Amino acid sequence: xxxxxxxxxxxxxxxxIKIYLDWSLSIMFFLITLGMxxxxxxxxxxxxxxxxxxILSALAALFFILSILVHELSHALVGRGKNIEVKNIxxxxxxxxxxxxxxxxxxxxxxxxxxxxxxxxxxxGVIILIISILTMDLDYIKTVDSVHVLESLSPSTTLLFWLxxxxxxxxxxxxxxxxxxxxGRVLRAVLWGITYDIRRATFWAYxxxxxxxGLFMGIGIATILNFPIIPFxxxxxxxGLWFIFIGWFLYRSAQISYDQLLELLAQEAFASxxxxxKVFIKIIQFLKSHKHPNLGCGK
Ligand SMILES: [Zn+2]
Numbered sequence: 001x002x003x004x005x006x007x008x009x010x011x012x013x014x015x016x017i018k019i020y021l022d023w024s025l026s027i028m029f030f031l032i033t034l035g036m037x038x039x040x041x042x043x044x045x046x047x048x049x050x051x052x053x054x055i056l057s058a059l060a061a062l063f064f065i066l067s068i069l070v071h072e073l074s075h076a077l078v079g080r081g082k083n084i085e086v087k088n089i090x091x092x093x094x095x096x097x098x099x100x101x102x103x104x105x106x107x108x109x110x111x112x113x114x115x116x117x118x119x120x121x122x123x124x125g126v127i128i129l130i131i132s133i134l135t136m137d138l139d140y141i142k143t144v145d146s147v148h149v150l151e152s153l154s155p156s157t158t159l160l161f162w163l164x165x166x167x168x169x170x171x172x173x174x175x176x177x178x179x180x181x182x183x184g185r186v187l188r189a190v191l192w193g194i195t196y197d198i199r200r201a202t203f204w205a206y207x208x209x210x211x212x213x214g215l216f217m218g219i220g221i222a223t224i225l226n227f228p229i230i231p232f233x234x235x236x237x238x239x240g241l242w243f244i245f246i247g248w249f250l251y252r253s254a255q256i257s258y259d260q261l262l263e264l265l266a267q268e269a270f271a272s273x274x275x276x277x278k279v280f281i282k283i284i285q286f287l288k289s290h291k292h293p294n295l296g297c298g299k
Contacts, residue, residue, distance in 0.1 A: 008090055017076050022092035025065065031238075032061035036162075044150040044158060056155055060162060065091060067124065067167050071174075072096035074120035075113055075182075082109035094249055103264065107192035107201075114185035121171030129164030132157050178212030178250050179205035180257040202261050209254035216247030 008020040036057035041048065048056075068091060075098050076086035085101040104110040135157045141149055153161060175183040184205050191201035220243030223236065 008092075014073060015077065015080075017073065017086055018088040019069070020088055020090040022090055024093035025091050027093045029058075029061045029065065031242075032064055033057045036060045040162070041158070044153075047151065048155075052155060056159055060159060063159070063163050064166060067121065067163070067170060068096045070124055071117040071121045071170065072098050074116040078116035079104075079109075079113045082106075082113060084109060084113060094246060103198075103261065107189045107198075110185060110192065111189035114182045114189060118171040118174045118182050121167045121174070125164045125167030125169075125171065127164075128160050128167060132160035132164055135160065176212060177205075177208055178216075178254070179209035180253050181209070181212075181250065184209045184212070184254075199261065199265060202258055206254045206258040210251055213247045213251035213254065216250060217244050218247075220244035220247060 008022045011019050011021055013019065033054070034057075037053045041053050041057060041060075045053075069089070072089045072091070076089060079086050079098070079100065082104065084104050086098045087101060088099050090097050090099070104113060136153065141152055150158070150161075174181055175186070177183040177187040179185060179188055179202075187208060188198075188201045188205035191204055192198050195201055220240045222240075223243060224240030226236075
């Protein structure tokens with residue numbers, strides 16, 4: 001998926017895959033740190049000092065970004081196993097983008113590559129959650145009133161106890177069938193497997209993706225208008241705007257991905273033509289691009 005991003009910072013390679021940070025990632029870092037330090041952690045730990053709150057919140061944002069990197073690397077490494085090389089991974093405000101050398105050639109490769117990220121996030125989340133439970137002093141917790149259980153956790157356990165479920169949520173969220181999200185790619189692979197037609201499969205996945213994008217924007221507007229559609233996400237302007245931005249981004253991404261596929265298919269079809277037909281098409285394209293007045297097919 002090629003999306004024009006703002007200038008990005010190269011920060012090294014993992015398994016020969018270049019990792020870039022887009023400047024917009026700082027918005028994600030800032031919003032998570034702010035949300036954790038002013039809302040989530042104070043409600044769990046009213047006794048924490050201001051320093052503990054902000055340091056833990058910044059760490060939470062950092063670990064969340066690393067979790068996204070693990071998710072993207074899983075796509076990339078499974079892709080490599082299926083002969084789809086990933087040139088680079090860019091982390092940005094809405095998550096991560098892995099830039100593929102080419103589209104998968106089979107629906108099975110697409111399916112496994114799409115599933116790899118969410119499965120990795122869910123497994124990572126479960127492991128972190130288990131570690132957080134193992135680090136709890138369960139004998140002490142049993143003696144604590146249930147309202148004060150979270151308060152009794154140490155800072156590191158609190159961080160892990162947040163990071164585990166958030167990774168599971170990240171995995172499940174990405175399985176929403178809004179192409180080009182992972183769930184949408186799974187849907188496309190399944191449709192591709194049924195129809196043996198990547199163009200039709202992409203078209204329907206893209207349509208479902210646009211419906212999902214519309215739903216995201218609808219949820220955003222309802223959230224701004226204080227309708228608690230998703231109760232645990234609350235209401236308000238910031239949360240609502242976030243959903244609208246995600247919806248808009250998905251809508252545009254679905255359109256771009258579909259257009260890119262059409263272009264790619266056209267190029268492949270062109271490459272397979274005999275030489276004289278290629279020359280003929282090139283001449284037509286040249287004349288059309290120069291809006292030749294005598295050519296009847298100019299639009
Ligand atoms: Zn993914």
